[in-house]
Amino acid sequence: MQADRQATVFLLFSLCCFCLAGLGCSEKSSDRQSASDGSVTSQAEAKPVAPARIISQDEFLQLAGSNGGLLVLDVRTGGEFSSGHIAGAVNVPHDTLKRRIAEFLPRKGEDVVVYCESGGRTRMAISTLRRAGFESVLHLEGDMAAWRRSGQPLE
Numbered sequence: 001m002q003a004d005r006q007a008t009v010f011l012l013f014s015l016c017c018f019c020l021a022g023l024g025c026s027e028k029s030s031d032r033q034s035a036s037d038g039s040v041t042s043q044a045e046a047k048p049v050a051p052a053r054i055i056s057q058d059e060f061l062q063l064a065g066s067n068g069g070l071l072v073l074d075v076r077t078g079g080e081f082s083s084g085h086i087a088g089a090v091n092v093p094h095d096t097l098k099r100r101i102a103e104f105l106p107r108k109g110e111d112v113v114v115y116c117e118s119g120g121r122t123r124m125a126i127s128t129l130r131r132a133g134f135e136s137v138l139h140l141e142g143d144m145a146a147w148r149r150s151g152q153p154l155e
Contacts, residue, residue, distance in 0.1 A: 049127050049131060054141045074116070104134075
């Protein structure tokens with residue numbers, strides 16, 4: 001009787017292990033990675049995207065002057081944005097851009113200028129925008145730190 005119970009327990013344990021090992025067999029777990037928002041993406045979705053063209057402050061000012069409807073995304077936090085930002089910029093913290101991307105899809109054929117404080121969050125935002133089909137994504141050279149240092153106006 002004891003031997004039958006041990007055999008049953010062993011069989012159930014083996015069956016559970018087999019079932020758990022089979023989870024996700026259509027995609028190896030090494031082919032998946034966790035995103036910062038908790039979602040899981042495959043390597044196909046996580047492939048590197050082309051970097052944005054870097055534009056100088058002068059180029060930005062010329063572009064903004066000739067294109068009144070230029071989409072400028074400040075991907076810093078709300079607090080950073082409140083402490084000063086480029087006139088006309090829209091605050092979309094980089095960690096919310098993926099969830100809010102639909103707001104900007106009607107403008108994906110236009111130039112989009114992106115900046116943060118020093119560039120790290122800008123690169124993440126650029127990747128999100130590229131994956132969503134935005135082709136003309138521009139990175140403001142030096143980001144907000146350089147903008148401030150050069151004495152450019154803030155709102």
